[in-house]
Amino acid sequence: ETGVTQTPRHLVMGMTNKKSLKCEQHLGHNAMYWYKQSAKKPLELMFVYNFKEQTENNSVPSRFSPECPNSSHLFLHLHTLQPEDSALYLCASSQLTGRLMNTEAFFGQGTRLTVV
């Protein structure tokens, strides 16, 4: 496998369920990200992990809990979500090299989440 892989591709969950989204990157990158994309809205950065350390939490509600056990894997644990949390959740990775700004982020295909 190559690139960034997200599972599952689609998820329907009830408001009382607990589920997890998984992201795996095979690119040897040192930074990973979670983005939320709601309909008609720009991508919203949720979390950033840099060398497995969380460096950004963009005021995300605690019902979203990220986990980065190693530099290749990133999880988003979900519990007691609301219908407005229904969105496309995108994972990305990039290689940060200090001063260089030209390292693009590589994205997975996303998990389309529906909360009922």
Add this chain to the structure above:
Amino acid sequence: AQKITQTQPGMFVQEKEAVTLDCTYDTSDQSYGLFWYKQPSSGEMIFLIYQGSYDEQNATEGRYSLNFQKARKSANLVISASQLGDSAMYFCAMREGLGNQGGKLIFGQGTELSVKP
């Protein structure tokens, strides 16, 4: 404050013609990077082109070119010879800040491009 602004929610272009997608940005950093991504209906974000704030030449990648006007803080994407497969959402993004500070990308609202046969 909006960091990246794309003022065109939707654009139409005739097949084989060129189209320009607008993007303006706001930053006080001297060093930053600008990116364009394409998102087809499948959802995946596909990297198209990059422009660094210190690059003197406009970036080009095949049919994509970036019209970078630093003083105006604009980074418009030009697609030449449009193809039906170019129909998608297009996002402008910016990375600011030096060093290993997360390197987060901030995205604009996107422009939906439709190519007509």
